Amino acid sequence: MATASAVAAAVGTGELVAAVVAPGSSPFGAVGDAVVRLAPPWAVEFGKSLTLPGLAAGVADKLALQLGIAGLLLAAAVIGGLGARRRPVIGAVVVGLLGVLGLAAAATSPVFRPTQLLAPAAALGVGLATLGWLNRLGRSPAGGAKSGSAKSGGAGSGGVRRRTLLRWSAGVGLATAGTALAGAAVGGDVVGRLLGSRADPAARALAARLGAARPATPIPPGADFAAAGTPPFLTPNPDFYRIDTALRVPALSATDWSLRVHGMVERELRLDYRQLLARPLVDRPITLTCVSNEVNGPLISTAVFTGVELAPLLREAGPLRGADQLLSTSVDGWTAGTPLDVLLEPGRGALLAVAMNGEPLPAEHGYPVRMVVPGLYGFVSATKWLTDLELTTFADRRAYWLDRGWARTAPIKTQSRIDRPRGFQVVPAGSLTAAGIAWAQPHGIAGVEVRLDDGPWQPATLSAEVGGHTWRMWRADPRVAPGSHFISCRATDRRGRRQPAEPAPPIPDGAQGWPVINFTAR
Ligand SMILES: Nc1nc2c(c(=O)[nH]1)N[C@H]1C(S)=C(S)[C@@H](COP(=O)(O)O)O[C@H]1N2
Ligand SMILES: [Mo]
Numbered sequence: 001m002a003t004a005s006a007v008a009a010a011v012g013t014g015e016l017v018a019a020v021v022a023p024g025s026s027p028f029g030a031v032g033d034a035v036v037r038l039a040p041p042w043a044v045e046f047g048k049s050l051t052l053p054g055l056a057a058g059v060a061d062k063l064a065l066q067l068g069i070a071g072l073l074l075a076a077a078v079i080g081g082l083g084a085r086r087r088p089v090i091g092a093v094v095v096g097l098l099g100v101l102g103l104a105a106a107a108t109s110p111v112f113r114p115t116q117l118l119a120p121a122a123a124l125g126v127g128l129a130t131l132g133w134l135n136r137l138g139r140s141p142a143g144g145a146k147s148g149s150a151k152s153g154g155a156g157s158g159g160v161r162r163r164t165l166l167r168w169s170a171g172v173g174l175a176t177a178g179t180a181l182a183g184a185a186v187g188g189d190v191v192g193r194l195l196g197s198r199a200d201p202a203a204r205a206l207a208a209r210l211g212a213a214r215p216a217t218p219i220p221p222g223a224d225f226a227a228a229g230t231p232p233f234l235t236p237n238p239d240f241y242r243i244d245t246a247l248r249v250p251a252l253s254a255t256d257w258s259l260r261v262h263g264m265v266e267r268e269l270r271l272d273y274r275q276l277l278a279r280p281l282v283d284r285p286i287t288l289t290c291v292s293n294e295v296n297g298p299l300i301s302t303a304v305f306t307g308v309e310l311a312p313l314l315r316e317a318g319p320l321r322g323a324d325q326l327l328s329t330s331v332d333g334w335t336a337g338t339p340l341d342v343l344l345e346p347g348r349g350a351l352l353a354v355a356m357n358g359e360p361l362p363a364e365h366g367y368p369v370r371m372v373v374p375g376l377y378g379f380v381s382a383t384k385w386l387t388d389l390e391l392t393t394f395a396d397r398r399a400y401w402l403d404r405g406w407a408r409t410a411p412i413k414t415q416s417r418i419d420r421p422r423g424f425q426v427v428p429a430g431s432l433t434a435a436g437i438a439w440a441q442p443h444g445i446a447g448v449e450v451r452l453d454d455g456p457w458q459p460a461t462l463s464a465e466v467g468g469h470t471w472r473m474w475r476a477d478p479r480v481a482p483g484s485h486f487i488s489c490r491a492t493d494r495r496g497r498r499q500p501a502e503p504a505p506p507i508p509d510g511a512q513g514w515p516v517i518n519f520t521a522r
Contacts, residue, residue, distance in 0.1 A: 001081060001134075001165070001166060001169040001170070001173075002081070002084065002091060002131055002134035002135055002138065002165070002169055003077055003080040003081040003084050003091035003094060003095065003131065004077040004078065004080075004081050004169070004173060005130060005134060005169040005170075005172045005173040005176070006091065006095050006127045006128070006130040006131035006134065007073060007076065007077040007080070007094070007095060007098065007127060008077070008172070008173045008176040009126050009127055009130040009172055009173075009176040010095060010098065010099065010123040010124065010126055010127030010130070011027075011028065011073065011123065011176070012175075012176035012178075012179035013122050013123045013126040013127070013176070013179070014026065014027040014028065014102065014119045014120055014122065014123030015027075015028060015119075015179070016179055016182070017118055017119040017122040017123070018118075018119035021115060021118050021119070022113070022115040022116055022118060022119065025106065025115065025116035025118070025119045026119065026248070027102035027105070027106065027119050027120040027123055028066075028069065029247055029248045030102060030105040030106045030109060030116070030120070031069055031101060031102060031105045032062075032065055032066060032069055032247040032248075033105065033109060033246075033247050033248070034104075034105035034108060034109070035065060035069070036065070036245050036247060037108075037245075044245075044404075047061035047064065047065065049292070049294070050064055051298060056238065056239050056240060056241055056242055057241035057242070057243075057297075057298035057299050058241050058242040058243040058244075058290075058299065059242055062247055065247065066247070073098070076094055076097075076098060077094070079094070080093075080094030080095070088135055091131055091135075092128060092131055092132075095124075095127040095128055095131055096124070096128065098124075098127070099120060099121075099123060099124025099127060099128075100124070102119075102120030102123060102124070103117060103120045103121065103124070105120075106119075106120050130172060134165065134168065134169055134172070137164070137165055137168055138161060138162070138165040200253055200254050200255060200368075201255060202253075202254035202255045202257075202273050202274070202368070203254050203360045203367075203368065206254075206277065206354060206355065206360050207359065207360055209277075209281075210306065210355055210358050210359070210360070211358075217283045217284075217285060217304045219233055219234065219285065219304075219466060220464040220466065221464070222463055222464040223463050223464045223466050223473070224463055224473045225435045225463055225473045225474075225475045228420065228433050228435040228475045229419045229420030229433065229435040229436075230419050230420075230435045230436060230437055230463075230473040230475070231301075231419070231437065233302060233463075233466070233470075233473070234285070234302055234303060234304060234357060235301035235302050235303060236357070237303070237356055237357050237359060237362050237365070239301070240288075240301040240303060240356070240365060241288075241290065241298060241299045241300065241301045242364050242365070243290045243292065243299060243378060244334070244384060245332075245334055245400075246330075246332055246334070246384075246385075249363045249364055250330070250331045250332050250363075250385045251363065252331055252367060252368055252385055253368075254273040254360075254367070254368035255273065257272065257273045257368050257369065257387070258270060258271060258272045258273075258387075259271045259272075259276070259352075259369065259386065259387060259388070259389065260387075260388050260389070261313065261314070261317045261389045261390075261391075262317075262388075262389070262390055262391070263323070263327075263390035263391040263392045264319060264320040264322065264323035264391040264392060264393075265317040265318055265319060265320060265323075265391050266317065266318030266319075266320065267316075267317060267318060268317070269313070269316060269317050273368060273369070276308055276352065276354070276369065277308075277354065279308045279309075279313075280308070280309070281306055281307065281308065281354075282306070282307065282308075282309060282351070283304050283305070283306050284304065284305055284306075284307075284349055284351060284372075284374075284469065285302060285303070285304045285305075285466055285467065285469065285470050286302065286303065286304075286305050286349075286351075286372055286374050286441075286469050286470065287300060287301070287302040287439055287441055287469065287470045287471045288300070288301055288302070288303070288372065288378055288382060289377055289378065289412050289439065289441070290377065290378050290379070291377035291378070291379050291406065291407075291410055291506055291509065291510045292506045293506065293510075293511060294506060294511050295415070295417075295503065295511050295512070295513045295514075295515050296417050296418060296515040296517075297417075297511070300417075300437070300439065300471065302470050302471055303356045303357045304356070304357055304358070305351055305353040305355070305356055305372050306353065306354060306355035306356070306358075307351035307352050307353035307354050307355070307369075307372070308351065308352045308354070309349070309350075309351065310343060310350040310351060310352055310371065310373075311343060311344050311348070311350060313352070314326070314340075314343060314344065314389075314391070315344070317391070319340060319344075319391050320391070322393060323340055323391040323392060323393060324339065324340050324341070324393050324394055325337045325338065325339065325340060325391075325392050325393055325394045325396075325397065326338045326339075326340055326343055326389060326390070326391060326392075327389075327390045327391075327392050327397050327399060328371055328383040328386055328388065328389050328390075329383070329386075329387060329388040329389075329390070330366075330383050330384055330385040330386060330387065331385045331387045332385065334383070334400050335383075335397075335399040335400045336371070336379060336380050336381055336382070336383045336399050336400070336401075337380060337394065337397065337398070337399035337402065337408070338350075338371075338373060338376065338380055338381045339409055340391065342373070342375075342376065343373065347442075348373070348374065348375070348442065349374055349442075349469065350371065350372065350373040350374070350381075351371070351372045351373075352369055352370075352371060352386070353366075353369070353370050353371070353372045354368060354369055365384060366383075366384025366385050366386065367385070369385075369386045370382065370383060370384040370385070370386055371383045371386055374441050374442045374468075374469035375411060375412055375441040375442035375443075375468075375469070376410060376411060376412065377410040377411075377412055377509075377510060379400075379401045379406060379410065380399070380401075380407075380408075380409065380410045394408060405507055405508060406507060406508050406509070407508040407509035409509075410509045410510060412439065412440070412441045412510070413440075413499075413509075413510045413511075413512055414438075414439075414440035414443075414445075414491055414492070414493040414497055414498070414499045415438070415439060415440075415491065415499055415510075415511070415512065416436060416437065416438035416439075416448055416474070416489050416490060416491040416499060416514075416515065417436045417437050417438070417515055418434065418435075418436040418487065418488075418489055418515050418516075418517045419435055419436045419437065420433060420434060420435045420436070421433075421434065421487070421517055421519040422517070422519075423517050423518060423519070424518060424519060424520070425519045425520075426519070426520045426521075426522055427480070427519060427520070427521050427522075428521065428522065429480055429481060429482040429521040429522060430479065430480070430521075431477050431478075431479055431480075432452075432477065432478050432479070432480045432487075432521070433475070433477060434450060434460075434475065434476045434477070434478065434487055434489075435473065435474065435475040435476075436448075436473070436474055436475075436489060436515075437471045437472070437473055437474070438471065438472050438473075438474055438489075438491035439470075439471040439472070439491075440468075440491065440493035440494070440497075441468060441469050441470070442468045442469055443468050443493045443494040443495050444465065444467060444468030444469075444472070444493065444494040445462065445465075445471075445472040445491055445492070445493060445494070446492050446493060446494045446496070447459060447460075447462070447491070447492045448460040448462060448472075448474035448489055448490070448491045448492075449489065449490055449492075450474070450476040450478070450487065450488070450489045451487070451488050451489070452478045452480065452485060452486075452487050453485055453486060453487075457490070458476065458478065460474040460475060460476040460489065461474065461475050461476065462474055463475075468494060474489070474491075480521040481521065482521050482522055483520070483521060484518065484519070484520045484521075485518070485519055485520070485521060486516050486517065486518045486519070487516070487517050487519070488514045488515060488516045488517075489514065489515060490514050499512070499514065500512055500513070501513065501514050
């Protein structure tokens with residue numbers, strides 16, 4: 001009990017000190033980040049594949065990791081407590097090891113600053129002090145004095161002392177658990193979100209500008225078949241899939257933000273948020289796609305991104321001969337490598353985005369500035385919390401996922417997905433409603449075909465076309481007899497290339513294959 005309480009006191013102190021002196025330095029979060037850094041690629045992939053109903057795709061992995069760490073902490077506290085009954089020093093060893101783990105996780109962070117050691121150091125100190133104090137309380141007769149030593153001397157006092165110790169330990173444990181929660185709430189995502197869009201004057205100004213009368217982006221009626229089971233054409237921000245290695249959403253302030261464009265350039269550029277927004281803002285509907293998306297998977301969403309054209313900015317900096325990669329870095333040290341020729345292609349339309357669906361970027365999606373490049377998977381192009389652009393070569397610099405087995409260049413593959421019927425759904429026999437999405441950014445979708453069981457491929461009806469940079473919806477209404485069936489689909493892009501049948505896993509450059517759904521008609 002004393003060990004468990006000391007661990008709780010340590011965690012609570014760590015979160016509280018982090019929230020007060022160095023936001024974002026929570027030892028709990030630092031350990032989570034270290035796990036993400038050190039985890040083998042297959043474990044990260046497994047994590048990304050987790051989904052939970054009610055959560056946007058890509059959020060469940062973070063929840064699972066945090067619960068896992070909490071569970072391990074609890075296990076360490078219980079084991080330490082049991083061990084301490086035999087040999088009291090074991091409790092101190094467990095508390096000490098956890099403290100050192102917190103310090104090590106903070107010290108090895110790619111964005112290490114010395115102030116980040118304060119929280120784990122305070123946690124370690126308070127944990128050991130609490131343990132020492134509770135142990136003394138349990139040993140000394142004085143500890144039980146107030147509650148009962150007057151009545152029961154001798155043999156009875158041991159039991160009374162233990163009860164007093166239990167009560168103190170439970171009190172300390174509860175109090176610190178409360179502190180931990182409050183500290184984490186203040187220091188964690190809550191502050192990030194408040195700093196993000198509301199408290200930041202720069203973001204308020206942007207929100208006002210976005211709200212002012214501007215020509216709306218034309219999304220034609222009939223751009224989706226939501227009534228037939230497809231997603232809406234534009235994904236609401238809270239439902240937009242999320243994929244990143246940031247266990248804690250970086251809390252950046254637009255007012256303090258600046259971007260450096262440097263490396264193999266004629267002239268280095270530096271822009272703050274105000275200078276960025278002084279450039280023309282464009283609205284562009286873009287479908288973002290994750291390379292980790294399985295066939296029929298959820299890691300794809302569409303928004304109208306608002307931002308500044310990237311290509312003219314790069315031309316202003318003046319890339320030197322030989323530069324072939326734009327290495328973009330986020331505030332937490334993550335990197336993406338984008339082919340320079342793709343960024344400079346006419347009509348590619350890469351953006352430094354500041355807003356999404358008419359709102360300043362949500363913290364989870366890269367506030368205050370992120371990159372978006374139509375037609376490339378996110379891991380080679382869509383850097384969130386962007387702070388640095390370096391012109392370099394692929395030979396010189398290797399981006400984050402390249403060292404973890406993923407491809408260097410990753411154009412989006414022509415693919416499609418079945419949204420209705422759902423797998424193993426039971427539907428009425430007769431006319432079936434089948435619907436889904438297809439995508440082939442930046443080329444666009446020319447056609448989708450649907451096949452029921454082993455029947456012939458039939459053309460599906462396509463939704464109104466918005467452009468090559470976004471997904472396109474399809475629907476079909478084949479007749480189905482009672483019994484079990486399967487349905488599949490395949491897309492053809494505007495270059496005339498058909499989605500291949502041969503299955504391929506997401507690693508190294510994106511999943512491929514025709515989606516198939518089994519269902520039953522009654
Ligand atoms: N800073 C940072 N940016 C990042 C990532 C990341 O891990 N860190 N992940 C990338 C990947 S793999 C994808 S698919 C997109 C997802 O963007 P979203 O979370 O806004 O949907 O962000 C990209 N940008
Ligand atoms: Mo991704």
